[in-house]
Amino acid sequence: MTLLIIGLLLFFGIHSLSIVALPQRDRLRARFGEGPWKGIYALVSLAGFLLILKGYGDARATPELLYSTPGWTRHLMATLMLPVFPLLFAAYLPGRIRSMVGHPMLCATALWSAAHLLGNTTLADALLFGSFLAWALLDWWSLTRRSPRAMRMAAPSRWNDVIAVLAGLAVYVLVVFWAHLAVIGVAPFTR
DSSP, rough: OOOHHHHHHHHHHHHHHHHOOOOHHHHHHHHHHHHHHHHHHHHHHHHHHHHHHHHHHHHHHHBBBBOOOOHHHHHHHHHHHHHHTHHHHHHOSSSHHHHSSOOHHHHHOOOOOOOHHHOOOOOHHHHHHHHHHHHHHHHHHHHHHHHOOOOOOOOOOOTTHHHHHHHHHHHHHHIIIIIIIIIIIIIIOOO
């Protein structure tokens, strides 16, 4: 559990600089330069992510059950996951989805984590998915009080929403029927 907590602190610590210490983050970026700052950011994020993966995997070996859920929550979880991948694509494909949602990646993160809290009931699950949910909501709230940074994205097109939805649903099917079991070791619909 310790590795999971350290990983979460590293990952969300670097990702939260804009939320809690924007002037300091800007000073660090100016001090190191854009390229080196992105490298430091990426390395700290990667280190945190790898510790999260290892810590969560270790914690799954000796689960500490916090609560149990009825069987129907699996279906609710699958339904909540449907828009996640289209929203992730919409974050980089400007169109109506992006303009209506405002922050599609944060919305996707919040949906993903909330859905996984429904179907995963251990202490490690609560730490992992609860942290992602809390961070997404905090970042979303903070964006109402600060200017968002420019993101690289595709050129605006009337087809971007169609691409986001079709590509997102294709990834959803790939994850549900293959990748989740191959990467995470759990088949979503066979519990």
